[in-house]
Amino acid sequence: xxxxxxxxxxxxxxxxxxxxxxxxxxxxxxxxxxxxxxxxxxxxxxxxxxxxxxxxxxxxxxxxxxxxxxxxxxxxxxxxxxxxxxxxxxxxxxxxxxxxxxxxxxxxx
Amino acid sequence: xxxxxxxxxxxxxxxxxxxxxxxxxxxxxxxxxxxxxxxxxxxxxxxxxxxxxxxxxxxxxxxxxxxxxxxxxxxxxxxxxxxxxxxxxxxxxxxxxxxxxxxxxxxxxxxxxx
Numbered sequence: 548x549x550x551x552x553x554x555x556x557x558x559x560x561x562x563x564x565x566x567x568x569x570x571x572x573x574x575x576x577x578x579x580x581x582x583x584x585x586x587x588x589x590x591x592x593x594x595x596x597x598x599x600x601x602x603x604x605x606x607x608x609x610x611x612x613x614x615x616x617x618x619x620x621x622x623x624x625x626x627x628x629x630x631x632x633x634x635x636x637x638x639x640x641x642x643x644x645x646x647x648x649x650x651x652x653x654x655x656x
Numbered sequence: 657x658x659x660x661x662x663x664x665x666x667x668x669x670x671x672x673x674x675x676x677x678x679x680x681x682x683x684x685x686x687x688x689x690x691x692x693x694x695x696x697x698x699x700x701x702x703x704x705x706x707x708x709x710x711x712x713x714x715x716x717x718x719x720x721x722x723x724x725x726x727x728x729x730x731x732x733x734x735x736x737x738x739x740x741x742x743x744x745x746x747x748x749x750x751x752x753x754x755x756x757x758x759x760x761x762x763x764x765x766x767x768x769x770x
Contacts, residue, residue, distance in 0.1 A: 650700040
């Protein structure tokens with residue numbers, strides 16, 4: 548079974564820009580993995596931010612974007628706000644199923 | 657409004673059986689698969705498996721294949737996750753998630769303790 552890797556933790560200053568990445572043990576992440584990104588705050592269910600690499604839902608803040616970067620999927624927050632402090636999980640699709648990354652705890656400080 | 661509504665929290669003893677549910681509304685339930693996701697306390701998300709409600713075809717993660725059963729009743733737009741013999745290590749929050757990866761259910765907390 549594939550292993551999906553994320554940075555365990557990152558810190559960004561308010562107003563700053565940060566990129567979270569999502570790698571695959573099987574090789575480069577491509578659009579064929581249909582990367583998705585979820586945000587989860589303590590005590591809440593996850594919320595889907597990005598699907599199919601870069602597509603947004605109506606509730607996805609404009610400061611959030613998804614892309615492929617250096618063989619990985621990436622989630623970029625530009626102009627970070629205190630409410631962006633949360634855990635972020637990526638998900639990649641493989642034949643037969645999907646695999647979540649371990650999550651990145653993002654601190655806005 | 658498109659939503660998935662899950663059954664309430666459960667407290668069970670080791671060895672007991674359990675079935676939790678996920679009811680879809682606001683869309684055609686047979687259009688999308690339903691995924692089940694586990695989150696153990698303080699840990700990340702783990703994909704358990706999915707079901708096509710149209711024909712009840714299932715796919716399981718190898719990690720969960722022999723321990724849980726996923727089923728669905730399309731007549732009442734409901735998917736299920738069940739255990740025949742719970743273990744303490746099954747204590748976790750369980751989420752359902754529509755096949756296009758939105759929306760999420762609100763989660764069902766399962767506690768297994770003697």
